[in-house]
Amino acid sequence: MMEPLLAILNRDLKSTECVVQAVLPVLKLLSIALIGLLLSHPKIQMIPRPTLKLLSKLIFVLFWPCLIFTHLGPVISVKKFSQWWFIPVNVVISTAIGCILGLLVALICRPPPEFFRFTVIMTAFGNTGNIPLAVVSSVCHNEDNPFGDTCYDGIAYASFSQWVSVVLVYTLVYHMMEPPMEFYAVVEEGSTEIEELPRNDISTPLLIEAEWAGIEDRETEHCKTPFIARLFHSHSGVSQSDIPDVETTQEESPSGTKSNRCLAEPNVVKKIRIVAERTPIHHILQPPLVATILAILLGIIPQVKPIVFGSDAPLDFITDSMAMISEATVPAVMLVLGGMLREGPNESRLGIRTTIGIIVARLLILPLAGIGVIYLADRWNFLISDNSLYRFVLLLQYTTPSAILLGAMASLRGYAVREASALLFWQHVFALLSLSLYLYVYLKLLVSFL
Numbered sequence: 001m002m003e004p005l006l007a008i009l010n011r012d013l014k015s016t017e018c019v020v021q022a023v024l025p026v027l028k029l030l031s032i033a034l035i036g037l038l039l040s041h042p043k044i045q046m047i048p049r050p051t052l053k054l055l056s057k058l059i060f061v062l063f064w065p066c067l068i069f070t071h072l073g074p075v076i077s078v079k080k081f082s083q084w085w086f087i088p089v090n091v092v093i094s095t096a097i098g099c100i101l102g103l104l105v106a107l108i109c110r111p112p113p114e115f116f117r118f119t120v121i122m123t124a125f126g127n128t129g130n131i132p133l134a135v136v137s138s139v140c141h142n143e144d145n146p147f148g149d150t151c152y153d154g155i156a157y158a159s160f161s162q163w164v165s166v167v168l169v170y171t172l173v174y175h176m177m178e179p180p181m182e183f184y185a186v187v188e189e190g191s192t193e194i195e196e197l198p199r200n201d202i203s204t205p206l207l208i209e210a211e212w213a214g215i216e217d218r219e220t221e222h223c224k225t226p227f228i229a230r231l232f233h234s235h236s237g238v239s240q241s242d243i244p245d246v247e248t249t250q251e252e253s254p255s256g257t258k259s260n261r262c263l264a265e266p267n268v269v270k271k272i273r274i275v276a277e278r279t280p281i282h283h284i285l286q287p288p289l290v291a292t293i294l295a296i297l298l299g300i301i302p303q304v305k306p307i308v309f310g311s312d313a314p315l316d317f318i319t320d321s322m323a324m325i326s327e328a329t330v331p332a333v334m335l336v337l338g339g340m341l342r343e344g345p346n347e348s349r350l351g352i353r354t355t356i357g358i359i360v361a362r363l364l365i366l367p368l369a370g371i372g373v374i375y376l377a378d379r380w381n382f383l384i385s386d387n388s389l390y391r392f393v394l395l396l397q398y399t400t401p402s403a404i405l406l407g408a409m410a411s412l413r414g415y416a417v418r419e420a421s422a423l424l425f426w427q428h429v430f431a432l433l434s435l436s437l438y439l440y441v442y443l444k445l446l447v448s449f450l
Helices: 002-039 047-070 078-083 086-109 113-124 130-139 154-159 162-176 227-232 245-254 266-280 287-300 316-326 327-341 352-379 388-396 404-413 417-446
Strands: 184-186 193-197
Touching: 002 130, 002 327, 002 417, 047 130, 047 154, 047 287, 047 316, 047 327, 086 113, 086 154, 086 162, 086 352, 086 388, 113 162, 113 352, 113 404, 113 417, 130 154, 130 327, 130 388, 130 404, 130 417, 154 162, 154 287, 154 388, 162 287, 162 404, 184 227, 327 417, 352 417, 388 417, 404 417
Parallel strands: none
Antiparallel strands: 184 193
């Protein structure tokens, strides 16, 4: 009689401990964000808007790269590099599933036509940077964390996926966020000039500057125009002369040289090449990605790694100082996020139904799909065996809200800036609940509290 009762009590204790382990990390992050929100309140003004912008830039160029370098470099090796191959693949899979969900949301909720692609993008591309690093750091902060002494390897796992997301954003997302032709009107019939229709995207909301400070300095000649639409599709009143000439494109290239071609280039190939030349690939080399590349290169070379990483390394004083700097990353990120959320949601023409559809698909349905993907990957022996933390980080990639960098990209392209800001605001608010829910589910699935 007593044994079944003890078993029930033991199961209840395990469930309670799992709830605490799931809710506590989110509460820690929330408390820091609330401090940032209060300190940036207009009546207090201890952290005004310009200070938040400077702090976010400091995070982007210093704190975050130091965190990635000091946690990824000591852990990475040639063997682990080959074992971790599924981490970047998982980012691609989660993005592909998100695109399918975003397409379903767009077809079911029927947003305004100019926001069809925007709906797909905001559902597909999640935050694989600040939020996963903050969650893993918060989970691992306690000594009695469910993953043991190797918990901080999770920061290395999360850092290893950065380069895939960055490449996708600055190539695929950049072109998908192109302003639709509906935003533009021809000045005169037969004229090659295009005039931008008035929009409400007048100023850049502070929220979207959280992951790309100084976005306004990155604008190019064609970033706010429907370049691909003009290039590949005919439009009423738009002359074919609007399509950039091959020779002109070559003259505008950095090298300023023309290539001699023996055979005539097909028209489609020419247009694809022009689009590739207009892709701002140089933006990919941002400080966090540079830190990731350096950490991998220095970590996988056996002759170099002992010089840079380790307590006996000659350059340990440099990496140790970078580690000290990196400790400010998570608090600073959450302070900035709290201060930026203080502005509240902006006006949005996306519609309540579409907004709810994106939030439900991104925060509730996609994590369920992620559980199925990781289960199948485990069954097919794609994952590292007996490593719950590895699986936890993979699952976390399906659970985060849309990347704040998408808002910065919307600002760069001049398309749906306020809609992106409003959607990011509501996603981050509801992510407090969804993150707690799925952290509990993940811990129940991965960790045995005995």
